[in-house]
Amino acid sequence: MDQCQPEFTVPSPPENLTNITSDIKKNPVYVFFDASLSMKGFVVKQPPQDSIYIDLLDQLTSAAEDLGSETLYHKFGRKIEPLDERQVQRMMQENGYYCPDTVQKCELDNKQTRLDKVFSAITADKSGTFIVITDLFISSKDLIGTRKSKLTNPLKELLKQGKSIGILGIMNSFNGVIYDIPTNEGGDITYANAKKRPFYVLIIGDAKNINFVKRRLEQDSLMGISKEIYKFSLITSNVISKNLNLSNFINEESLVNVGDHKLEIDDNGLPIYRFKISQQKKIIQLKFKNNDFIVPDSSGVAEYKFDETFWRIDKDCKNDPGGFRKAKISDFSITDPKDEYLNINIFGKDNFKGTGLRWGYRYFVLANIFTAKNGTAAVDVFSDWDLPKAQAQTFTKTEPVEFKTLNLLRVIKTLNFVADEEFKPTLLASIALDFDLEK
Amino acid sequence: MNIGRAMMSGGKSLIVLAPFAIISIWFIFTLFSGPSPSGAITKFFITVVEVGELEQQGVTFSDIAKDLFTMAAWINIWSLAIVTIFALGWSFGSHYLNVDAPGKAKIYAIHWIIVSGILIGLILITNIYCLESTYFRASQEVTGSGGGKITLILTVYYTLAYYLSVLLGTARFVRSSVLLANKLPGNI
Numbered sequence: 001m002d003q004c005q006p007e008f009t010v011p012s013p014p015e016n017l018t019n020i021t022s023d024i025k026k027n028p029v030y031v032f033f034d035a036s037l038s039m040k041g042f043v044v045k046q047p048p049q050d051s052i053y054i055d056l057l058d059q060l061t062s063a064a065e066d067l068g069s070e071t072l073y074h075k076f077g078r079k080i081e082p083l084d085e086r087q088v089q090r091m092m093q094e095n096g097y098y099c100p101d102t103v104q105k106c107e108l109d110n111k112q113t114r115l116d117k118v119f120s121a122i123t124a125d126k127s128g129t130f131i132v133i134t135d136l137f138i139s140s141k142d143l144i145g146t147r148k149s150k151l152t153n154p155l156k157e158l159l160k161q162g163k164s165i166g167i168l169g170i171m172n173s174f175n176g177v178i179y180d181i182p183t184n185e186g187g188d189i190t191y192a193n194a195k196k197r198p199f200y201v202l203i204i205g206d207a208k209n210i211n212f213v214k215r216r217l218e219q220d221s222l223m224g225i226s227k228e229i230y231k232f233s234l235i236t237s238n239v240i241s242k243n244l245n246l247s248n249f250i251n252e253e254s255l256v257n258v259g260d261h262k263l264e265i266d267d268n269g270l271p272i273y274r275f276k277i278s279q280q281k282k283i284i285q286l287k288f289k290n291n292d293f294i295v296p297d298s299s300g301v302a303e304y305k306f307d308e309t310f311w312r313i314d315k316d317c318k319n320d321p322g323g324f325r326k327a328k329i330s331d332f333s334i335t336d337p338k339d340e341y342l343n344i345n346i347f348g349k350d351n352f353k354g355t356g357l358r359w360g361y362r363y364f365v366l367a368n369i370f371t372a373k374n375g376t377a378a379v380d381v382f383s384d385w386d387l388p389k390a391q392a393q394t395f396t397k398t399e400p401v402e403f404k405t406l407n408l409l410r411v412i413k414t415l416n417f418v419a420d421e422e423f424k425p426t427l428l429a430s431i432a433l434d435f436d437l438e439k
Numbered sequence: 440m441n442i443g444r445a446m447m448s449g450g451k452s453l454i455v456l457a458p459f460a461i462i463s464i465w466f467i468f469t470l471f472s473g474p475s476p477s478g479a480i481t482k483f484f485i486t487v488v489e490v491g492e493l494e495q496q497g498v499t500f501s502d503i504a505k506d507l508f509t510m511a512a513w514i515n516i517w518s519l520a521i522v523t524i525f526a527l528g529w530s531f532g533s534h535y536l537n538v539d540a541p542g543k544a545k546i547y548a549i550h551w552i553i554v555s556g557i558l559i560g561l562i563l564i565t566n567i568y569c570l571e572s573t574y575f576r577a578s579q580e581v582t583g584s585g586g587g588k589i590t591l592i593l594t595v596y597y598t599l600a601y602y603l604s605v606l607l608g609t610a611r612f613v614r615s616s617v618l619l620a621n622k623l624p625g626n627i
Binding site: 311312322325326327328329356357358359360361439 | 492494495496497498502574576579580
């Protein structure tokens with residue numbers, strides 16, 4: 001096959017991708033403990049049930065110390081208070097959540113979970129990593145109007161800077177009272193018969209730091225724990241960790257439905273597959289492993305889009321005075337995600353014939369593949385533990401042993417929506433195909 | 440005796456076929472050399488291809504014209520060859536049919552219809568073969584209706600050439616089997 005090819009430009013690969021490598025640059029780590037009274041149930045022992053909470057908090061503080069240049073601890077309820085080492089230890093004990101009867105200020109403070117205040121504080125240090133331990137039990141009134149804006153606006157700012165939010169949920173032994181369960185009549189009730197209930201660790205910062213903390217926990221407190229009681233999801237505005245052109249993931253095996261082919265990488269790093277293909281094959285199929293380029297545990301990619309062009313020329317291109325004819329059709333490929341793979345079907349929209357390709361000619365295709373929309377995997381992961389407001393009273397009346405988290409999906413959807421708002425299409429790969437179409 | 444008459448019939452057949460063949464050969468040469476871009480032939484072929492689809496591919500009619508004309512030329516070459524063989528074959532062969540057997544004269548019409556049917560069938564097959572499934576890549580550019588138009592015109596043209604040719608070339612005693620042949624004026 002002659003080496004003549006059309007003139008084209010390839011977009012530059014993105015510079016700011018979500019970094020998931022273990023190359024850690026030390027910055028401060030801020031740890032926030034939810035000090036609301038309903039958290040007390042996680043530290044009160046309930047033999048013979050094992051509580052992961054205390055052990056995990058221990059591990060978490062250790063991981064935070066290793067990750068950060070300095071680690072600053074706080075507790076939050078109605079307001080945020082700094083904690084010293086002794087007070088941090090108290091957060092792992094019952095007395096950390098106890099208010100003497102006379103201290104009205106404390107009483108007021110530990111009846112609220114003002115996550116919005118924590119999120120506002122986060123924006124003060126953009127280089128830091130923030131770890132929030134909470135039951136995420138957020139009332140509906142906190143998810144509308146200005147209270148919702150107070151939650152989302154700081155996150156928008158962080159996500160815009162390429163930061164991510166890791167949500168680690170653990171179903172844990174619980175021996176306490178769950179407050180503020182909304183009723184259908186408009187009031188609220190408490191529930192004290194739950195033996196299990198999930199708590200959450202929100203890790204906000206660079207994806208690599210989130211990964212560090214998660215890995216540390218998985219190597220210790222979470223080791224051997226089934227996915228039924230431990231869930232993780234990463235919310236980020238950019239779920240792409242690697243551009244395929246810059247990594248070595250575009251190789252000869254990536255082109256799956258063409259037997260004899262050759263892969264050349266040009267001076268600009270553009271992979272060019274050269275081959276002959278029968279019109280009967282209908283499409284050209286490329287296959288990539290999602291794990292090679294999607295941030296692990298993230299929402300994934302719901303939609304991809306193509307910026308693509310193809311040219312036609314005589315098989316003997318040097319004797320074709322017209323040169324490469326650029327087609328006006330610019331939308332002819334589709335993606336077909338299957339299990340852990342992403343299939344890219346070039347000419348998959350209408351196949352060779354439907355797109356107007358003729359056998360007996362040579363074609364050159366340049367396909368730039370971008371992400372178009374983030375997925376919803378992060379939301380789906382936690383759906384089992386969600387308790388919508390409308391079902392809260394009915395659910396409580398069933399006397400459940402394993403309690404759920406009020407408005408959990410609403411909270412995660414809100415976070416995901418913020419990430420979607422900051423979403424920008426990312427170039428996943430630029431690939432060229434140079435082929436003779438045969439009958 | 441039969442050979443002389445058969446040669447005579449073949450000659451008559453060739454005389455009628457000649458004008459059609461001359462037009463056909465002129466057409467074939469014109470197609471091979473490339474017709475005038477603004478001429479009637481080019482205009483006709485533009486009507487049988489999907490120009491809009493070509494434009495979507497970034498291709499113009501002139502890019503595919505040479506391939507298209509070459510394909511059309513070969514359809515004509517094969518059609519002309521088939522017609523010549525069949526016209527001369529029938530004109531010669533008609534002298535060797537057994538006309539003396541009583542009550543069999545009308546059966547000769549069946550012979551003629553079968554031969555003519557095979558001829559038309561071969562012309563159609565030639566067209567379809569070239570327009571649908573051969574190595575002529577230009578066939579892909581011809582629309583369904585365009586292919587039908589080409590097939591119809593060439594089938595009518597070459598069938599007419601064959602009919603007029605055998606009209607004169609068929610042995611006189613068999614001519615009644617050829618449609619209208621027994622009513623030729625002037626006792627030809």
